[in-house]
Amino acid sequence: MNRMHPTRILALTAILLIVWIFSALLSLNIGSVSIPLETCFRILRDRLAGDTNGTNSVEAILLSVRLPRVLLGSLVGAALAVAGTAFQSLLRNPLADPYVLGVSTGASMGTILYSILAASLGIAAYGGNFVIARPLAAFLGAVLTIVAVYLIAGDGHRFTEGSQHLLLAGIVMASFISSINIFLLTGTNQADLRGILYWLIGDLSRPVDASIYIVTGIVFAGTFILYLASHSLNLISMGEESALILGVEVRRTKIAVYVVASLITGAVVSISGPIAYIGLICPHIARMMFGCDNRMLFPAVFVFGAIFTTLADTIARTLLSPTELPVGVITALCGAPLFVYLLRRRGGKA
Amino acid sequence: MNNTIALEASNLAFSYKKPVVRNLSLRLERGIMIGMIGPNGSGKTTILRLLAGILRPNSGDVLLGGNTPLNRLGRKEIARHIAVVPQSNGTWNYHTVFQFVLLGRSPHLSLLGFESTNDEEIALGALKLTHLEHMRDARATEISGGEKQRLLLARALAQQTEILMLDELTANLDINYQVELMRMISQITREKNLATLVVSHEINLLAAFCSRIVLIADGAIRSQGIVSEVITRDNLKDLFGMDFSVRSTNSGTSEVMPHLNEGDNA
Numbered sequence: 001m002n003r004m005h006p007t008r009i010l011a012l013t014a015i016l017l018i019v020w021i022f023s024a025l026l027s028l029n030i031g032s033v034s035i036p037l038e039t040c041f042r043i044l045r046d047r048l049a050g051d052t053n054g055t056n057s058v059e060a061i062l063l064s065v066r067l068p069r070v071l072l073g074s075l076v077g078a079a080l081a082v083a084g085t086a087f088q089s090l091l092r093n094p095l096a097d098p099y100v101l102g103v104s105t106g107a108s109m110g111t112i113l114y115s116i117l118a119a120s121l122g123i124a125a126y127g128g129n130f131v132i133a134r135p136l137a138a139f140l141g142a143v144l145t146i147v148a149v150y151l152i153a154g155d156g157h158r159f160t161e162g163s164q165h166l167l168l169a170g171i172v173m174a175s176f177i178s179s180i181n182i183f184l185l186t187g188t189n190q191a192d193l194r195g196i197l198y199w200l201i202g203d204l205s206r207p208v209d210a211s212i213y214i215v216t217g218i219v220f221a222g223t224f225i226l227y228l229a230s231h232s233l234n235l236i237s238m239g240e241e242s243a244l245i246l247g248v249e250v251r252r253t254k255i256a257v258y259v260v261a262s263l264i265t266g267a268v269v270s271i272s273g274p275i276a277y278i279g280l281i282c283p284h285i286a287r288m289m290f291g292c293d294n295r296m297l298f299p300a301v302f303v304f305g306a307i308f309t310t311l312a313d314t315i316a317r318t319l320l321s322p323t324e325l326p327v328g329v330i331t332a333l334c335g336a337p338l339f340v341y342l343l344r345r346r347g348g349k350a
Numbered sequence: 351m352n353n354t355i356a357l358e359a360s361n362l363a364f365s366y367k368k369p370v371v372r373n374l375s376l377r378l379e380r381g382i383m384i385g386m387i388g389p390n391g392s393g394k395t396t397i398l399r400l401l402a403g404i405l406r407p408n409s410g411d412v413l414l415g416g417n418t419p420l421n422r423l424g425r426k427e428i429a430r431h432i433a434v435v436p437q438s439n440g441t442w443n444y445h446t447v448f449q450f451v452l453l454g455r456s457p458h459l460s461l462l463g464f465e466s467t468n469d470e471e472i473a474l475g476a477l478k479l480t481h482l483e484h485m486r487d488a489r490a491t492e493i494s495g496g497e498k499q500r501l502l503l504a505r506a507l508a509q510q511t512e513i514l515m516l517d518e519l520t521a522n523l524d525i526n527y528q529v530e531l532m533r534m535i536s537q538i539t540r541e542k543n544l545a546t547l548v549v550s551h552e553i554n555l556l557a558a559f560c561s562r563i564v565l566i567a568d569g570a571i572r573s574q575g576i577v578s579e580v581i582t583r584d585n586l587k588d589l590f591g592m593d594f595s596v597r598s599t600n601s602g603t604s605e606v607m608p609h610l611n612e613g614d615n616a
Contacts, residue, residue, distance in 0.1 A: 002448055003465040092441075231463030235456060239440020244404055246509075247429030247457035292444045295463060 005013040010317050012290060023307045024070045027122040027314040028062060029136040032322050035062055070310055072212070072271070073204050073327065077278055077309025079268040080104075081301045084279020084285075086226050086261040089294055090254060094100035094287075095167055095324035095342055097279030098265040099335075102149055103142045104274030107266040108200065109177050109257065110141020119188070129171050129222055135218065139266030146262055191326050202275030202328025204313050219266040222260045223302055230294035237292075275328045276310070278333020282308050284338060354379045356513045356545030357432070358485060362400055362410035364569075369511065370396045371569040374410070378545035383536055385556030386549045388566030389590055394549045395437060396406035397566065398517050401547065403428045406489035432513040433506035437497075437521070439458050447493065448486040450501055451476050454508025464525065476507040479538060496527035503531070514539070514546045528552060532559045557604045565589055577604055 028040045035058055041060050041299075084097035098104045114137035123130060152169035178200075185196055198204065225232075232253045235243035240250050265279075285308075286301040309327065312334070316325040357378040364371040370393045378384060378401075388394045399405040401412055403420040413418040414431055433454070454476065455469040465473075477483040480500040485493060490501060499519055506514060516535065520528040532548075536559045539546040550556055555564060563580040565572040567589055573580050580589070581604040586594045591610035 002446075003452055003470055006462075006464055055586065228463075229462060231456065236455065237441075238443050238453075241404070241436055241438075242440045244425060245402070245429065245434045246435060246453060247424075247426035249425045 004293055007011050009299055010298050013295070013299045013303060016307070019307035020074065020303050020307045023310045023314075024074070027073075027310050028066050030314055030318055031061070031066060032318075033058065033061055034067075034303070059322075068208065069204055069313065072208060073309045073313040074306035075216060075219055076204065076268040076272045076275060077282070077305035077307075077312075078223070078302045079264045079305070079308065080275060080278040081282035081286075081305025081308070082127065082223050082226060082298060083261040083265045084217075085283040085294070085297055085301045086233070086257050087279065088283055089237050089258050090261075091166060092237050093164075093167065094284060095280065095339065096170075097277065097283075098142075098261070099174070099274060099276045099279060100339070102145045102177060103170075103262055103265050104269050104276075105174040105177040105181070106145025106148075107138040107142040107269035108135040108274045109145075109184075110139065110182055110266065111270045112181055113137060113141070116184060116188055131209060132214050134211055135215055135267045135270045138270035139263050141265040141267070142262040145177065146258060147172055150176075198326040201272035201326040202273045202331065203263060203326035204272055204309075204316075205324055205326075206271075208271055215267040215271055219264055220278060222264040222267075223298065225260050226257065226264075227256055227295075227298045231296050233294045234292075255335075273326075273328065276332040277339065278305055278309060278331055281331070281335050281338055284342070354381070356380050356414075357401060358413045358416045359401055360411055360413075362397075362407045362412070364396060364405060364407050366401055369569060371400060371407070374400075374569070376401070376574070377416075377572065380512060380545050381540060381543045382562060383539045383546040383560045384562045384564060385560035387545060387551075387553055387556060387589070392566045394566050394568035395517055395568070396513050398434070398547065398549055402427050402432050402434045402436070402515050406578070416421060419535045424455050425445065429509060429511075431511050432515065433509040433511040435502045435506050435514075435516045435519050437517045439502060442490040442498075445490045446486065447482055447488050447490055447501060448473060448477065449489045451482075451504045451508050454505040457509060465474055472510060473508045475503075476504040479507055480504040480534065491514055492518060499523060499527070499531060500534070503535070507542075510543060514544050515549075516547070517549045518551070519548070520550055520552055528555055535559070553581065553586075553606045557606065578602070581606060 025037060025040060029035055029037055039058065040062060043062050045061060080098060083103075087096040087098065087101060088094050114134050117135070118124065118130075139242055149166065149169045152173065153166040181200060195206065232243065232248045235246050235248050235252060236253065244250050282305040283297065283301050286297055286304050290296050290300045309331070312330040313327040316327040316330045319325060355377060359377075360375045362374040363369065364370055374397060386394050386397070396405065400407050403412065403423070406421060410463060414420055414423065420428060437451065445453070449474040452465055452469065455465050455473060458469065459465060474483065474486075477486055480503050481503055482500055485497070488499070492583065493501065503516070503519065519535075520531055523531065532555050535546060535548065538544065548560060557577050560577065562575060562578055564574040565580060565585055572589060573585050578598060581596060583594055583596050586596070586606065595607045597605045597607075599605055
């Protein structure tokens with residue numbers, strides 16, 4: 001294999017998109033009420049043709065519950081997988097993902113703080129007129145966390161190969177912020193404790209508000225910006241001096257990638273909560289399948305994150321049916337062993 | 351004469367915590383290979399990094415082509431004019447030899463970052479120049495030390511710049527590989543009309559292959575000029591604090607041998 005052909009990227013992305021469609025159909029089909037695929041197709045076809053007559057309970061489940069949830073899961077999964085890929089490339093460490101680095105937890109703190117502020121100002125934190133404020137607060141939480149993690153990790157450990165200090169700092173920050181989150185939530189006497197607990201683990205079952213449009217825009221635009229930086233990230237992952245010599249504006253690229261990856265993470269966490277390890281699992285599997293070139297990896301991992309999260313959420317919905325688990329439980333069950341495996345493998349290498 | 355200037359540095363100064371480079375003026379010309387010699391810690395690598403625009407001087411200018419200040423250019427533009435082989439490369443990652451050389455085309459790629467067939471041909475040409483074409487599909491991590499150095503040179507050549515800077519490229523190589531590599535660089539400098547700067551500890555190699563020599567001590571130029579004028583007993587003693595024998599050869603170069611003490615040869 002020589003140079004990277006755009007046609008190869010398009011072909012593989014198209015194949016992954018087909019797999020995503022199948023996983024989405026599977027997710028629409030499975031649940032407390034099984035909806036046969038032909039019924040799914042019929043309802044979707046009718047709806048696309050503009051036929052809105054005769055809404056029955058099956059249609060309601062499909063169109064109002066399952067389809068939005070599949071789309072939301074896909075968006076969140078794609079975003080976290082892309083953010084994970086960006087962080088791993090930047091830090092030259094395959095263990096760096098938004099959850100491990102504490103970025104997701106920081107974003108959830110931003111969201112919670114905004115909810116408290118909104119409540120004290122008498123504004124609806126969910127829905128209402130200030131739909132951009134919640135993703136923005138989550139973004140600020142994410143950025144502040146990554147800055148704090150950076151400072152804690154200390155000089156000389158930030159960009160070295162295998163920067164375990166950074167990961168340790170991230171893990172410490174994540175547990176610290178988790179405690180603050182619980183403190184804040186307990187102190188504010190929230191009524192919906194179960195819902196909040198689920199959201200803190202990462203949950204796709206809550207209805208979305210109009211902020212979803214902003215979040216979708218941020219995820220797609222952010223992924224495109226990261227894609228434009230993909231070749232520079234390839235070079236940075238080989239060493240910063242090497243990248244500089246080959247014409248990369250290293251400092252500018254790094255700051256841009258940090259900000260965009262945090263923005264994407266913050267945006268989706270403001271809706272779904274901090275779902276664990278998607279940003280670790282998906283890039284890892286995608287790298288095994290498609291290689292390490294970020295020009296291939298970003299589009300592949302975007303769709304792969306959507307597929308993985310859709311399937312994980314389907315399992316979360318159905319495993320203990322009729323009780324639903326938060327999707328974060330399933331992703332953590334998959335991700336934690338992988339994290340240990342990668343850690344041991346890296347330890348063995350060092 | 352002015353049209354042959356590739357890079358001109360004037361009155362460069364640079365400090366980390368204490369001054370590392372002081373009042374340095376140097377000119378690189380097309381078709382000329384300059385060797386830079388100096389003791390450990392004399393500031394050679396810092397000077398190379400200043401000339402390549404990797405570091406910014408505290409004062410003084412580096413002018414590309416003798417007229418464009420480097421600090422007005424972006425990294426990509428600089429990398430289209432100056433190729434550097436650094437002392438340490440970082441990681442070799444997952445690349446094959448060919449893919450690694452193709453990275454040298456990075457400064458020439460468009461926004462989306464895809465190489466063209468033309469880029470492939472240029473990379474292949476660089477592999478041929480460095481005699482690596484037979485191993486184009488080998489893993490970059492799995493080739494020998496000498497081949498890795500040639501690979502770094504090939505990546506720099508694929509950048510198709512007019513200026514080439516090499517920092518300790520021959521370090522840790524067997525003597526036959528050192529000579530082979532220097533011969534290769536000298537030939538490429540002539541054929542491609544490059545302005546080449548070679549930093550090395552191998553005085554004899556530089557004396558044999560370079561047209562001009564620059565001696566560095568304490569971040570400043572102690573002496574510069576043609577080999578026979580610069581590689582002298584006095585200059586070397588001044589630089590390294592020991593005695594040397596310097597012999598002129600029939601081919602017009604100089605050979606240097608340090609004086610040993612009695613008992614050194616056990």
